[in-house]
Amino acid sequence: MPPINLSSTTASTAVCSTPEPPPGGLCAIHQPNFFPRLSTLAKLFAADCWIVLDDVQFTRRDYQHRTRLAALDDSADRRWLSxxxxxxxxxxxLIKDAVMTEPARSRQRTIRVLRQxxxxxxxxxxxxxxxAPVLDSFTGDRTAAVAEASTRVLLDLLDWRGRVLRSSGLSARPGRSQRLxxxxxxxxxxTYLCGTGGMRYLHPAPxxxxxxxxxxxxTPDTGVWKGAHITSAVQTLMEVGPNRLASELHIEATKARDTPPVVPTTRVCQRYAP
Known part of the structure; x- marks a missing residue:
């Protein structure tokens, strides 16, 4: 099954007896990230639903348990908060099964470093x-709960009106593209909203x-978006405030909705049977 190729992706027009699912909007699927990067937050903000991908393998080199903060007066001055x-x-x-080793100490360090x-x-x-919800989530022992709470807080501050579900509560078959x-x-x-990383491996058939x-x-790479793929969205939020950042996010969300899909919507006869 080849990766997406805009010139070769085709689909049968055969009539399917499977009923169409209820109408829906844009879906973004992403692992729970600890105070996510601005590029990740922008993708979630542009979607109508975020499915928290919590039943795939935990990756220590990823952002599920850490975030890169930039100093308020020098965006090049960066440090990890883990x-x-x-x-x-x-x-x-799996991500949902990863356990914090020092939740109380991590809670104290998180608020201290953010305040600094x-x-x-x-x-x-x-x-x-x-x-408060982020700090409260440290009372449990699951790293994913803290990461998810940190993302929800940012989305709430920006008045995002979407819904959040977890992949562990849904049925899906194995295989990256099939699962998504x-x-x-x-x-x-x-509609599935796919980030630049996902587009490198996505297969169209499913x-x-x-x-x-x-x-x-x-996302762009100028203005408030400079460093969006590197540092936490908290840095930009603290620089420009929620109103300005929400305005910028709305602009990118509108662009996304106006972007032509790279996979057509023609339906073929395939029953959802994970």
Whole structure:
């Protein structure tokens, strides 16, 4: 099955007896990231539903337990903020099963480091107050709960009105593209919003089979978006505030919705049977 090729992706027009799923909007699927990068947050903000991909393998080199913060007065001054995490099953441990080794200490360090970096921002008091759900999530032992809470707080501050579901509560078959297509279909979404990383490996057939369009998503690299793929969205939020950042995110969300899909929506006869 070749990767997506715009000139060769085709689909049968045969009539299918499987009922169409309920109409849906844009779906983004992404692992829970600890105070995610601005590029990741922008993709989630552009979607109508975020499926938290929590039943795939935990990756220590990824952002599931760490975030890169930039100093308020110098975006080139960066440091990692990490949650020490134990993997009960080694490399086979799923994201949802990863366990914090020092939750109380990690909680204290998180608020301390964030305050050191951004306490001078005029937007810090509102952000500090909004952090309560994140700090409360440290009372458990799951790293994924903290990561998800940190992303939800950012989306809430930006007045995102979408819904959040977890992949562990949905049925999907193995295989990267098949899993993503099954999850998108399971919630009745008609469009999958795919980041630049996902576009490198995505295969079209599972999406074509469901009649699901795939729209590529990327962010600019100038203005507030400089460093969007490197540092946490918290840095930009503390620089420009929630109103300005929400405005920028709305612009990119509108662009995404106006972007032609790279996978057509013609439906072929394929039953959803994970």
């Amino acid at each position: 949650i020490p995490t134990h993997l009960p099953l080694g490399r086979q441990t 970096h951004y306490g001078a921002s005029p937007h810090w008091p509102a952000f500090e107050q909004a952090l 297509a099954d999850l998108t279909a399971a919630i009745g979404a008609r 999406f074509v089979g469901y009649g699901i369009a795939v729209i590529p998503f990327s």
